[in-house]
Amino acid sequence: MPFLRNAWYAAALSSEVSEKPLARQLLGENIALFRTAEGVGAVEDRCPHRFAPLSLGKVQAESIECGYHGLRFAKDGKCVLNPHGNKAIAPNAHVRGYPAHERYGFIWFWPGDPARANIADIPAFPFNEDPQNFTPVFGYLDVAANYQLVVDNLLDLSHVEWLHPMFAQSGGVDAHKTEYAVDGVTVHARRAKPNVELQGLARLYWTSPSQRFDARSNMTWMPPSNMSFDLGATECGAPVEEGVCLPNAHLVTPATEYRAHYFWSIARNRQVNDEAASAKLQAIAQRIFTTEDIPMIEAQQRNIGNVTDILSLKPVSIDPDIPAVRARRILAELIRGEETKAQAAE
Amino acid sequence: MPFLRNAWYAAALSSEVSEKPLARQLLGENIALFRTAEGVGAVEDRCPHRFAPLSLGKVQAESIECGYHGLRFAKDGKCVLNPHGNKAIAPNAHVRGYPAHERYGFIWFWPGDPARANIADIPAFPFNEDPQNFTPVFGYLDVAANYQLVVDNLLDLSHVEWLHPMFAQSGGVDAHKTEYAVDGVTVHARRAKPNVELQGLARLYWTSPSQRFDARSNMTWMPPSNMSFDLGATECGAPVEEGVCLPNAHLVTPATEYRAHYFWSIARNRQVNDEAASAKLQAIAQRIFTTEDIPMIEAQQRNIGNVTDILSLKPVSIDPDIPAVRARRILAELIRGEETKAQAAE
Amino acid sequence: MPFLRNAWYAAALSSEVSEKPLARQLLGENIALFRTAEGVGAVEDRCPHRFAPLSLGKVQAESIECGYHGLRFAKDGKCVLNPHGNKAIAPNAHVRGYPAHERYGFIWFWPGDPARANIADIPAFPFNEDPQNFTPVFGYLDVAANYQLVVDNLLDLSHVEWLHPMFAQSGGVDAHKTEYAVDGVTVHARRAKPNVELQGLARLYWTSPSQRFDARSNMTWMPPSNMSFDLGATECGAPVEEGVCLPNAHLVTPATEYRAHYFWSIARNRQVNDEAASAKLQAIAQRIFTTEDIPMIEAQQRNIGNVTDILSLKPVSIDPDIPAVRARRILAELIRGEETKAQAAE
Numbered sequence A, B, C: 001m002p003f004l005r006n007a008w009y010a011a012a013l014s015s016e017v018s019e020k021p022l023a024r025q026l027l028g029e030n031i032a033l034f035r036t037a038e039g040v041g042a043v044e045d046r047c048p049h050r051f052a053p054l055s056l057g058k059v060q061a062e063s064i065e066c067g068y069h070g071l072r073f074a075k076d077g078k079c080v081l082n083p084h085g086n087k088a089i090a091p092n093a094h095v096r097g098y099p100a101h102e103r104y105g106f107i108w109f110w111p112g113d114p115a116r117a118n119i120a121d122i123p124a125f126p127f128n129e130d131p132q133n134f135t136p137v138f139g140y141l142d143v144a145a146n147y148q149l150v151v152d153n154l155l156d157l158s159h160v161e162w163l164h165p166m167f168a169q170s171g172g173v174d175a176h177k178t179e180y181a182v183d184g185v186t187v188h189a190r191r192a193k194p195n196v197e198l199q200g201l202a203r204l205y206w207t208s209p210s211q212r213f214d215a216r217s218n219m220t221w222m223p224p225s226n227m228s229f230d231l232g233a234t235e236c237g238a239p240v241e242e243g244v245c246l247p248n249a250h251l252v253t254p255a256t257e258y259r260a261h262y263f264w265s266i267a268r269n270r271q272v273n274d275e276a277a278s279a280k281l282q283a284i285a286q287r288i289f290t291t292e293d294i295p296m297i298e299a300q301q302r303n304i305g306n307v308t309d310i311l312s313l314k315p316v317s318i319d320p321d322i323p324a325v326r327a328r329r330i331l332a333e334l335i336r337g338e339e340t341k342a343q344a345a346e
Helices: A146-155 A201-205 A275-304 A319-345 B147-155 B199-207 B275-304 B319-345 C147-155 C202-207 C273-303 C317-345
Strands: A007-014 A022-026 A028-034 A039-044 A058-060 A063-065 A071-076 A080-083 A100-104 A108-110 A135-143 A178-183 A184-197 A214-221 A226-233 A248-256 A260-266 B009-013 B022-026 B029-036 B039-044 B059-060 B063-065 B072-074 B079-081 B102-104 B105-109 B135-143 B178-183 B187-197 B213-221 B226-234 B248-258 B260-269 C011-012 C022-026 C029-036 C039-044 C058-060 C063-065 C072-074 C079-081 C099-103 C108-109 C135-143 C178-183 C188-198 C210-221 C227-233 C244-256 C259-268
Touching: A007 A022, A007 A028, A007 A063, A007 A135, A007 A260, A022 A248, A022 A260, A028 A058, A028 A063, A028 A108, A039 A100, A039 A108, A071 A108, A135 A275, A146 A214, A146 A226, A146 A248, A146 A260, A146 A275, A146 A319, A146 B105, A146 C135, A178 A319, A184 A319, A201 A226, A201 A275, A214 A319, A248 C058, A260 B199, B009 B022, B009 B029, B009 B135, B009 B248, B009 B260, B022 B260, B029 B059, B029 B063, B029 B105, B039 B102, B039 B105, B059 B079, B102 C039, B102 C099, B135 B275, B147 B213, B147 B226, B147 B248, B147 B260, B147 B275, B147 B319, B187 B319, B199 B226, B199 B275, B226 C273, B260 B275, C011 C022, C011 C029, C011 C135, C011 C244, C011 C259, C022 C244, C022 C259, C029 C058, C029 C108, C039 C099, C039 C108, C063 C079, C063 C108, C063 C259, C135 C273, C147 C210, C147 C244, C147 C259, C147 C317, C178 C317, C202 C227, C202 C244, C202 C273, C210 C317
Parallel strands: none
Antiparallel strands: A007 A108, A022 A028, A028 A039, A058 A063, A063 A071, A071 A080, A100 A108, A135 A260, A178 A184, A184 A214, A214 A226, A226 A248, A248 A260, B009 B105, B022 B029, B029 B039, B059 B063, B063 B072, B072 B079, B102 B105, B135 B260, B178 B187, B187 B213, B213 B226, B226 B248, B248 B260, C011 C108, C022 C029, C029 C039, C058 C063, C063 C072, C072 C079, C099 C108, C135 C259, C178 C188, C188 C210, C210 C227, C227 C244, C244 C259
């Protein structure tokens, strides 16, 4: 299945991109990400002279310089310097440049028509830019599976019971109903757990003497594969703002059809100036993803071989599949829309 | 070349299979092996819901539970529990179940028609279940080669002279004749070495003052790829039962066309209660297989690429090839018989 | 693109080949290299009996013995011993044998018509056999790239400025002109740097009080992919013989279309009896090739996938490409000549 092109995808954590360029495969394309004084750049990672990766070069002012023979390229991909001979720049001396923007602790890139790239369309994770109230931690994982298997995992709130026994809730999957909703091209899976025993990540930050709280796990998916997760707990009956809030970003970007980049962040409105608490939260989350979710997702991909659309295999359906199946259908429809438009333009 | 389906193959050592399921590829199929209170089970290692390997789950009573969403499957592959929503079990909620049985220190499985699986047909290695008289040691190797190359190695008694110099016999290959015999679908290669200097594994257990003995190496192949090896030595002219007996099992099972599982056991009628002697014998044999036989067999496969029938390459023939070539022909005939029957049934 | 067959290629360093055979893939063929009392041998690394690599065997007198069943083959590839049964040698009991010769610290082999192999045609590196005046050091690297990308690197004297900053020269690429010349099937790239600050490898051996010298870097390519490099420096205006001379051999041999063997030597006419100086020079050169050149060349190959003729991708051209492009054209012409002759012969 082709990828949606006219969309913002996370390309990197902000902390990964510096003056030293970063090589990253995104939507099957090799891209060099780099940072200049004026902001981030994303260009095709292949010099048109002898096809060396530009990511092995270095930033020079507002350009990236090839590390083999010194040709320089601006962020839009045009060659701006040939240091050899008569210094002439050949007409074919350019690479592809991609719109790129840094926001919410991530580097975003737009693989489609540059004219349609609007930074206002980057999905909002304002808690990652609200240091008065929230402290975020970030993580990255390279997953040997189709990106939609990672999305399936995140949109399915039930698997916690089996895959994450440390966070399983008393009463199991039957204790609370998960509500599903589709709002335009956005899919919601919401699980309210009123008046339950202290449980989950929120418990780490619970300082009240109460032995029960109202917990919630609300996942929101936006195309192509960006998710916002409202996780938290408050005193029974109290507004959510008064309690522990742990808003997450989960951003999944195809590297190829069979490999995905998974970027995550978890912000918290408790212990906001406590670096040790940040380190602990980062380590807990990274370990769960690394040792519990990712091995299962990669095993799924190995078991289906080179299939990318799991629904084509006519799987057995169970209730918790509903939101992920809806998200898959919405995305497939958007991709079909781009293909139809592309064919009409030919 | 297809595999023989209606046959017992070794799937694992008994010691490898516990309540924690074992993932193993057998005849190109991914299978979960597990042990319940009532015995061993072998099912397709792919949940029909989201294709997670069942081997990542756990045993629950007489079933195996998927570690991702909790569906449970009985040994015959039928789903016996869906914990979600209205708990309905979909008609397509099943995996393939294989007849499996534990015997002689191995787990056996039958990849063919379950109705034809008869545990009486499992090849007999009674010395592995005779603790009064014999103590067996076991080993397993994963071989990156077609299973028939491993069989060729075992049915050829001459290679010892070159590949295992530690066990080479005085006089070389010419010193004693190897007799070949075919008995139905069974192939024998027998090498009697009367009145020779002390040599080989039997020497390890020789306590008599005699400086010479009657040695023997008798290999028996049974389709598809199970071998019994009568190795031993006795006083010159004495019955074999009075001497050192080291009966072996050598069981080779295709993982794929290019990878094989090799299970072996060596029992001994000497030092039967000596654990240190067991550990030493296990280490010696495992090391010889690992450092001498397997590298040669894997190098053969690399040299012939994706060829699985070595005879199709018109190799030079030498005398010691005879039993292995006969075994290959018998097996090919049995496979053709299954294919003819399958076509007739269509 | 096919390889030139009727040519001498370096197959190994002399120090790599002993009585214990060496397995090496050369021009896509698996070859066993070995040394007997009378000289070196090169034969197809695949016994015609069961296709075991002969390189896993051992040298016996003037033959190589298979380590699996003891068949022996002479340097011309003919089976000279079958130790089994009636000892008859089957008519098809032979492997391919290749002309091979040891010279200048390297083992050379000829993959073409043996009748045309003439050891007088081996390219001359006399400084490697002149211990009174020169001490050579040697190195070997396995490169995951087409051999011509390695040649491109060596024939391009400009990349030093970007890839080897430690050896970059004051004034950059514009400071001195590189002269190109084609002489029959030989290509020259010559860079004279008169009256410059002390720089490069020659500086390591400069003992004069002069603070400037005349430096030079003259590369000569001979088909298919053997290069001689005249590197050195002398007092301004003095003959080159009076100064530091560091003559190099750079020999590149295809393993496959996508992997190359790179053999190099650097001789010096200074500190000729100083073993520590040899070790230091070997380490410096090997580290530069390993950490600077090879990663870039392998990255180029990854970026062009399975393309072997980089010119087919219509790359941007710059001045320093000229000698390598000429060498590629000469070699392509020679290969076409062999193909035409082969077709005419059919």
